[in-house]
Amino acid sequence: MWRRFLTKKCMSTSRAVGWWDHVGPAPKDPITSVTEAFLADTSPHKINLGVGAYRDDEGKPVVLQCVRNAEAEIAGTDFLESVSTAVSSNLVEESVKLVYGKNTDVVREGRFAGVQALSGTGACRLFAEFQRRLYPESAMYLPDPTWSNHHNIWRDAQVSQNTFRYYRPESRGLHFSALMDDVKNAPDRSFFLFHPCAHNPTGVDPTEEQWKEISYKCKEKNHFPFFDMAYQGFASGDLDKDAKAIRIFLEDGHLVGCAQSFAKNMGLYGHRVGCLGVLCADSKQAIAVKSQLQQIVRAMYSSPPVHGILLVSTILNDQDLKALWQEEVKVMADRIIRMRATLRQSLEKLDSPLNWEHITNQVGMFCFSGLSPEQVDELAKEYHVYMTHDGRISMAGVTTSNVNYLAKAIHEITKSSREA
Ligand code: LMR
16 A cells, blocks of 8 residues: 555655666767758858769759669569569669679679678678678778768677778878788788778778789788769769779789778668678678678668669669669769869859869769868858768759859858968
8 A cells, every 4th residue: 555655645746767877979970060050041043062972964863764764564562472483683783794894704603692682881880790790899990081870880780890091181182102011010810891983081092003902911911992883873873893992903813801881972862772792702601691681680670671672683683774764873973073073163163262173083982172160160150051060062053053153152252262
């Protein structure tokens, strides 16, 4: 009776023990928070140069025609349960062909362990988890700078991180000698993450000759090259050209890992379609590696959503749809290349005292402008132009109608600066 009274009293007057009192807000994500700030701005002039997702010349997200056609083809398909193993292995195989090109023999030889992944982030996360389980003492070497989420992914997988030098701020280009020194000086058998094309955030890619040297040095050091292929097609408009770096490594006999994403080049960001592939020495290893990856997937999210997978595999298995997709990738890449040229010209026409050659020298979705965090803040406050704090411009947000406004805004905040 007394106990019942006490319990009742407790329930009615006191709050439940505070489980989460010690939890503070997590730091804002440097990329997604740009969109939040942009959405909160009511100015008609506002421009979002934050997230790296394609927009057309009206600033609108695009559903590719190949995706529309594939959607019509799969309409009515029974996809309430997971897709069959055949569809899933086919997706992995077709994805791999996109990066491996004629080196796809390794798939036929059964040396390839591949699984579908939740876009590029999911593929990287799976690999990070796999790395921690199999090589718990090894760090991942990330380029400095790299996509901010790489740091989160390897941190959450509890893999230690090192960086290798990549970018030279003075030239706004590649710091090749420093990169080579860091590859050389890392302990033998280290894991290195490379962006095979359209480096995020710098837009700076090594040349073919430089990739050959990087591959040679990695081979000498027995490093494991892991490629995050998030923007295939966006550097040159050609899927094969953009896979050149990986193909150089394959020709040199490396066992490579690769994260692939269809978020950008098929405009399927919301569908989370991607693939993780690990090349092994023989089929016995590949079977074992694949089973380990499948075990990680099973515990993490069991299986990926199927609608996006059906879209991608429909496109990759139909010659006409695939050709249409390649044309559409080129249209997207060409628009970005045009916007780079126009932005640079507009700044030069304004007699900017600064050199803007890097806008057209850099490639892919991003331009690493060289603007300081203070200048980025000023652009947002005074001109309603939003980009990440490191000065990365997502060129997809630049359009024929906002490029002159953008150039003027950049000019206004930089005109009293001098080249370093
Ligand atoms: C980016 O870097 O903006 C894109 O990769 C989108 C993202 O998820 O961060």
